Amino acid sequence: MRWLWIDCIIKYDADKQLVAIKNVSLSEYYLHDHIIGGKPIMPFSLMIEGMAQTAGILVGSVNKFKEKVILAKIAKATLDSDVTAGDTVRFEASIDNIDESGAATCGFIDRRVAGGDAWERVGRVDLLFSHIDKNMAGTEFPEHNFVFSDNFKMILDTAGLASLAE
Amino acid sequence: MSRDDIFEKIQEVLDDALGVDEDEVTPDASLTADLGAESIDFLDIVFRLEKTFDFKISQGELFPENLTENEEWVADGKLTDNGLEMLRGRMTHVDFGAYGEGDLEVSKIGDLITVNSLVNFVEIKLAG
Structure with a gap:
């Protein structure tokens, strides 16, 4: 089962942009193992995974989730501020380029601190995805799309985007 | 430019x-x-x-991609004469030097x- 690092899609612009949010909760046990300066800090690697899921859904939606979209390369990843329990993270992913082999995406990470109203830009994560059936010649993969599991469909359903996968 | x-x-x-x-x-x-x-x-x-x-x-x-799927171009992991001719014609931007039949391994093409x-x-x- 896939572990989701986004809670909800809040904006979808077909073939162009997808925005998702994650609420960082102290009930998530990994935070208790990542205390820095006395504060539980969301690890940047998990923020990158959140962006990968956001951008991956966007890339997958272009071909109605028929392609097996795999994160192949982190082209750029910067983070300027820590994210802690109570904060909300916004992942804003856009397609930079896409063809039959894969896709390049550009992503911004914003943070809204607990109790606040304003969003603050805190990071940038650009990724490269591979359509593995088109790139791994001679390598056989299962017929079914193991990338976009039921978990992802739940996220689409929640956002009223279930028709994208039909 | x-x-x-x-x-x-x-x-x-x-x-x-x-x-x-x-x-x-x-x-x-x-x-x-x-x-x-x-x-x-x-x-x-x-x-x-x-x-x-x-x-x-x-x-x-x-x-070049998917070369190994064509037996006419690759034999035993090395480029045949036909394979080299095809690459020289299709990829004029690459210098394939004086390689002949069986001289060049597919895995080494990237090095060129x-x-x-x-x-x-x-x-x-x-x-x-």
């Missing part, structure tokens, strides 16, 4: 795609052997070249793709 201008832009592309310093990007540097490019980096480079020079690159146009090959490729594409 002059060849020097193309070279400078390719230096930037490879700096971004491979995280190498511009002074490592010499004309004779091999993308795989010298600059450490892996297969997925080629897709990254293709996307960056498209954006930088504003043209489209078809799959397999810049780097140099910074100069990319400059040649862009020059040919821009000339239309």
